[in-house]
Amino acid sequence: MVNSKNLKTILDGLYAARSSRHLANDPLSFCHRYPDPADREIVGFIAAAFAYGNVKIILKNLEAVFAPMGPSPRRFVETFEPAGELRSYAGFKHRFNDHRDLCALLLAARTMLEEADSIGDYFLGCYDATAEDITPSLIEFTAALLAMDYTPVFGPAGIPADSYFPFFFPSPAAGSACKRLCMFLRWMVRPADGIDLGLWREVSPSKLVIPVDAHIQRIGRNLGLTFRRQADWRMAREITAALRKLDPADPVKYDFSLCHLGISEGCDGTVRPLCGECPVTTVCTERSS
Incomplete structure (x- = not known):
């Protein structure tokens, strides 16, 4: 189980690193x-x-x-x-x-x-x-x-x-x-x-539910935010509940940064060389699988 304090530090850093390149994509x-x-x-x-x-x-x-x-x-x-x-x-x-x-x-x-x-x-x-x-x-x-x-x-x-x-x-x-x-x-x-x-x-913002696409589905599981396999409303609420523990007032603040690990940074679970540069690699179960 990932330490929530450590995960929050990592995700806050990921949030701070959002870029105009990600937005353009x-x-x-x-x-x-x-x-x-x-x-x-x-x-x-x-x-x-x-x-x-x-x-x-x-x-x-x-x-x-x-x-x-x-x-x-x-x-x-x-x-x-x-x-x-x-x-x-x-x-x-x-x-x-x-x-x-x-x-x-x-x-x-x-x-x-x-x-x-x-x-x-x-x-x-x-x-x-x-x-x-x-x-x-x-x-x-x-x-x-x-x-x-x-x-x-x-x-x-x-x-x-x-x-x-x-x-x-x-x-x-x-x-x-x-x-x-x-x-x-x-x-x-x-x-x-x-x-x-x-x-x-x-x-x-505290009422929002995270948008679950293929990237959030996979990364959410790898970070221990959900243990469900199907990308449905229950998974979306489960991931949101986990993120709410990190930021109760604004749980989906991490969505853009997390999904762009896949959309813009190329993480699809198969390109292992990317893992060494990934900011969430230390808390990602994909890295150790």
């Missing part, structure tokens, strides 16, 4: 292109939704999404008309999702702005500040998003049974790790630190 970098918090919120919502698969392809496809939006994605979404943009984005594809899914996502964002003036205020309508973490809030938020009217995009029959649009909004109720939604919440909620944005101050 992350979908969050698109938010930093815009000075207006209202634009950053919209960009974060869209960028997080497509943050799955190979990072180079993610960044390339996000360029194609944001280029037509001009200098203010918020203004673009406020005036978004599905009929026109279905033509403008025709041919767009990101793995499972196509141009219809993108336009439905933009319609969801427009609807939230119309109903609550911001995505943050819309989320607050689902937020349970008394809960242990964001589990019930995220369940309500995703249910509300999927219940919106997407007729302008999909037609009167609603979201087709074979559509991957619901893939944007998985729910903890179904056991999903909800990686991309948890990542979006981290971007919005955590204090502005040069990486995360600190836009939603009414939501406590």
Whole structure:
């Protein structure tokens, strides 16, 4: 079992060593292109939704999404008309999702702005500040998003049974790790630190749950933060609970640094020469296996 005091010292050092190179290799970098918090919120919502698969392809496809939006994605979404943009984005594809899914996502964002003036205020309508973490809030938020009217995009029959649009909004109720939604919440909620944005101050960072991708799944196990094998909501909460012991007020502060050990530094559990330079090598069971 890793000594928690030693682990905290190592992870605090890892957090302090975050770099602009790591940020440039992350979908969050698109938010930093815009000075207006209202634009950053919209960009974060869209960028997080497509943050799955190979990072180079993610960044390339996000360029194609944001280029037509001009200098203010918020203004673009406020005036978004599905009929026109279905033509403008025709041919767009990101793995499972196509141009219809993108336009439905933009319609969801427009609807939230119309109903609550911001995505943050819309989320607050689902937020349970008394809960242990964001589990019930995220369940309500995703249910509300999927219940919106997407007729302008999909037609009167609603979201087709074979559509991957619901893939944007998985729910903890179904056991999903909800990686991309948890990542979006981290971007919005955590204090502005040069990486995360600190836009939603009414939501406590202590309530966040870590986004579990393949890197966090593997590194979390190697650091003894979880003993589960499946990347699901239970694993996400288990890793978060372990990190909460290191920083009760801000447990997911370590997420960006840990996942970029894989994304930017190349750690995939097989490249042993990298271990000697890795800042967590002394507490990583992968090193000794």
